Amino acid sequence: MQTREEALALDAADPLAPLRAQFTVPDDVIYLDGNSLGVLPSATPARVQQVVAEEWGQGLIRSWNSAGWITLAQRVGDKIARLVGAGPGELVAADSTSVNLFKVLSAALKIAKADAPARRVIVSERSNFPTDLYIAESLAAQHGCRLELIDDAEAIGARLRDDVAVLMLTHVNYRTGRMHDMAALTAAAHSAGVLTIWDLAHSAGAVVVDLQGSNADFAVGCGYKYLNGGPGAPAFVWAHPRHADRFWQPLSGWMGHAAPFEFTPDYRPAPGIARYLCGTPSVVAMAALECGVDTVLAAEPMGGMAALRAKSLALTRTFAALAEARCADHGLTRVSPDDDALRGSQVCLSHPETAYPVVQALIARGVIGDFRAPDILRFGFTPLYTRFVDVWDAVEHLMQVLEHGEWREARFNQKAAVT
Amino acid sequence: MQTREEALALDAADPLAPLRAQFTVPDDVIYLDGNSLGVLPSATPARVQQVVAEEWGQGLIRSWNSAGWITLAQRVGDKIARLVGAGPGELVAADSTSVNLFKVLSAALKIAKADAPARRVIVSERSNFPTDLYIAESLAAQHGCRLELIDDAEAIGARLRDDVAVLMLTHVNYRTGRMHDMAALTAAAHSAGVLTIWDLAHSAGAVVVDLQGSNADFAVGCGYKYLNGGPGAPAFVWAHPRHADRFWQPLSGWMGHAAPFEFTPDYRPAPGIARYLCGTPSVVAMAALECGVDTVLAAEPMGGMAALRAKSLALTRTFAALAEARCADHGLTRVSPDDDALRGSQVCLSHPETAYPVVQALIARGVIGDFRAPDILRFGFTPLYTRFVDVWDAVEHLMQVLEHGEWREARFNQKAAVT
Numbered sequence: 101m102q103t104r105e106e107a108l109a110l111d112a113a114d115p116l117a118p119l120r121a122q123f124t125v126p127d128d129v130i131y132l133d134g135n136s137l138g139v140l141p142s143a144t145p146a147r148v149q150q151v152v153a154e155e156w157g158q159g160l161i162r163s164w165n166s167a168g169w170i171t172l173a174q175r176v177g178d179k180i181a182r183l184v185g186a187g188p189g190e191l192v193a194a195d196s197t198s199v200n201l202f203k204v205l206s207a208a209l210k211i212a213k214a215d216a217p218a219r220r221v222i223v224s225e226r227s228n229f230p231t232d233l234y235i236a237e238s239l240a241a242q243h244g245c246r247l248e249l250i251d252d253a254e255a256i257g258a259r260l261r262d263d264v265a266v267l268m269l270t271h272v273n274y275r276t277g278r279m280h281d282m283a284a285l286t287a288a289a290h291s292a293g294v295l296t297i298w299d300l301a302h303s304a305g306a307v308v309v310d311l312q313g314s315n316a317d318f319a320v321g322c323g324y325k326y327l328n329g330g331p332g333a334p335a336f337v338w339a340h341p342r343h344a345d346r347f348w349q350p351l352s353g354w355m356g357h358a359a360p361f362e363f364t365p366d367y368r369p370a371p372g373i374a375r376y377l378c379g380t381p382s383v384v385a386m387a388a389l390e391c392g393v394d395t396v397l398a399a400e401p402m403g404g405m406a407a408l409r410a411k412s413l414a415l416t417r418t419f420a421a422l423a424e425a426r427c428a429d430h431g432l433t434r435v436s437p438d439d440d441a442l443r444g445s446q447v448c449l450s451h452p453e454t455a456y457p458v459v460q461a462l463i464a465r466g467v468i469g470d471f472r473a474p475d476i477l478r479f480g481f482t483p484l485y486t487r488f489v490d491v492w493d494a495v496e497h498l499m500q501v502l503e504h505g506e507w508r509e510a511r512f513n514q515k516a517a518v519t
Numbered sequence: 520m521q522t523r524e525e526a527l528a529l530d531a532a533d534p535l536a537p538l539r540a541q542f543t544v545p546d547d548v549i550y551l552d553g554n555s556l557g558v559l560p561s562a563t564p565a566r567v568q569q570v571v572a573e574e575w576g577q578g579l580i581r582s583w584n585s586a587g588w589i590t591l592a593q594r595v596g597d598k599i600a601r602l603v604g605a606g607p608g609e610l611v612a613a614d615s616t617s618v619n620l621f622k623v624l625s626a627a628l629k630i631a632k633a634d635a636p637a638r639r640v641i642v643s644e645r646s647n648f649p650t651d652l653y654i655a656e657s658l659a660a661q662h663g664c665r666l667e668l669i670d671d672a673e674a675i676g677a678r679l680r681d682d683v684a685v686l687m688l689t690h691v692n693y694r695t696g697r698m699h700d701m702a703a704l705t706a707a708a709h710s711a712g713v714l715t716i717w718d719l720a721h722s723a724g725a726v727v728v729d730l731q732g733s734n735a736d737f738a739v740g741c742g743y744k745y746l747n748g749g750p751g752a753p754a755f756v757w758a759h760p761r762h763a764d765r766f767w768q769p770l771s772g773w774m775g776h777a778a779p780f781e782f783t784p785d786y787r788p789a790p791g792i793a794r795y796l797c798g799t800p801s802v803v804a805m806a807a808l809e810c811g812v813d814t815v816l817a818a819e820p821m822g823g824m825a826a827l828r829a830k831s832l833a834l835t836r837t838f839a840a841l842a843e844a845r846c847a848d849h850g851l852t853r854v855s856p857d858d859d860a861l862r863g864s865q866v867c868l869s870h871p872e873t874a875y876p877v878v879q880a881l882i883a884r885g886v887i888g889d890f891r892a893p894d895i896l897r898f899g900f901t902p903l904y905t906r907f908v909d910v911w912d913a914v915e916h917l918m919q920v921l922e923h924g925e926w927r928e929a930r931f932n933q934k935a936a937v938t
Binding site: 124126129131133136137139140144145148149152153155156157158160161162163164169195196197198199202226228229230231233234235237238239242249275324330331332333334335348350351352353354355357360361362363364365366367378379380381382383384385386388463468470472473 | 543545548550552555556558559563564567568571572574575576577579580581582583588614615616617618621645647648649650652653654656657658661668694743749750751752753754767769770771772773774776779780781782783784785786797798799800801802803804805807882887889891892
């Protein structure tokens, strides 16, 4: 891409372009942070209002049945399943990613203890999103295991030896945008007798994920990034059907009971993934999440996730090339992979000193990306609503910020926000 | 109370009556189920809309700072603290009651293991709300402890011997409305070397709770009952300051980290109650909860929880007496305690055969209480919006349902709803 006109022509020819009309993108914003918080779908305010004013306000307690609240976790889960290669009834929306990771890692460690008690290591990456590591640290201590962190992604395969119980990875790295080959690593893990847990926080709705085809063991993911479910939206959890019924997960709350309304004093887990539910979910948050998931499902007639992925790759490829061509003199280095097969839906640049103020200066201009410590400028590209002209304009702003030294004046008024 | 006019006169003289104007109670409904799902506050729809359309829609990721999302859990927690006798900075809104119970029971068991390793029993009541027992069952297994369930509330004190680590009780029983003496049982527990965990699901916003004055150890509670936070609202968690910093709770997600945005690979728990946070909370759900909590705080100038409690007792006392006087011939038995000091904010009646269809027939008439298996008709009285005339009218409807045998035709179209 050499000119802004070329970008506009690409948008005009883009069969996915109409999907942007599903969203309320502020006029004065180029939003490259959908990997932190997705944009508001236009349908969400009315749906949320309906849940609040009608279903809650008028229906009151009756709405658990009459408005279908009681099966929302499954209904939304079934929709998310279609985006990540899972079957109906295999995935539920629930709790937060951290809480769900606790559930599946607990289950995986119990399975490992039963099937291969000598395996006592959880392998992950040092650059994994911290909450995943914190949860693993907690469970490792509880189960007498050890959490081992790998620095080089290429070295993971070689580490899958017979002391390893679980390989726990985030599919697309939150800082670098590097994507693992889920099928290949899962196959390598299984041939070494290791279970796999995949965090799809930066994958669901952004890249093609095939949980069943990859033969993965467990997965969790986030509702508020590429699924556009709103700030702190419920997360999701999936267990392969071969594992779902094997053990209780420890957060054995009443919503995961086989018959919650029998109010029996003894826990009897529901069959399948429903046992991964715990307490009562926020109905309002769940309804907003459903609206967000629907915006991704709207791409199904146009080729679904494969088509979204193709556009996402074109966006990130173009942004990386333009940034390199136009900002080469300012000391920025590309951190995210060049190879399409290794890149998620984001482009990360680094600068040892100015990353934070440059991001601030861009935000002041309405170009919203984010900073990740210590030196990363992170730009996420949500193919549902990001245009090629946004790519052009964002790089133009970036160039001007750098050329004018505008970042020197950037107000240090924003700490890093929620990833 | 002998006549409807008397009821109207009591309402006219009630200094708390204006608080009802804070709510949107449907015209055709007498709502006696605020102990399951509180009524919609009139302020909530606009506030939720503001969060969705403005803070999320326009502010996007910037709102974590500019709209104060990042400290919502603490802000709402500080408000709830005022209703349950806790200090500022001691309580946070987070997750579900089940998840929060998992956190505090884990912490209590760790403390017991450190201070008194021979203590291996968790004592609770068989009639406790099941999710509490399910979570305790899970943690008992994990910690090599035993969950022992007491059938007779009066026998709890005698069971607090030197093998007991934790006494875990729901302050007001969900089925019977019976309330424990928190201060007395906590004192008995402490003198026996036992830690206490109180579930305030049916207490917060309904009865006077004094966590600090009672010297309790841990507490959790529900946001969607008497706090009017909406279906599945976030719950809350409190740890006495003497315990809060002693151990990690196992759900060590990034929101409980001392510096979440440093993204360090090692968990370092935040000081105080903030370490009881885990993942990213739903901002929309949290904002709705705040509106609900504000409706209770609005009673502060009128005497606060003590005044609300006095009205609640008058409502339940009147309902119980009227039901007994007017429906005595129909085989209903009162299950909730007669003694004010032992009764929460609900009246429970039982009937061995017709409880479920009678509740259905009442709902068909717009009198919403609920059924609790196997034989309980449960009526909750939220003093913020329930009037004496509602008490009169509800009993009138109950009498007619019973006298006309209307329950025989009640459609069996509603399973028990979320408590």
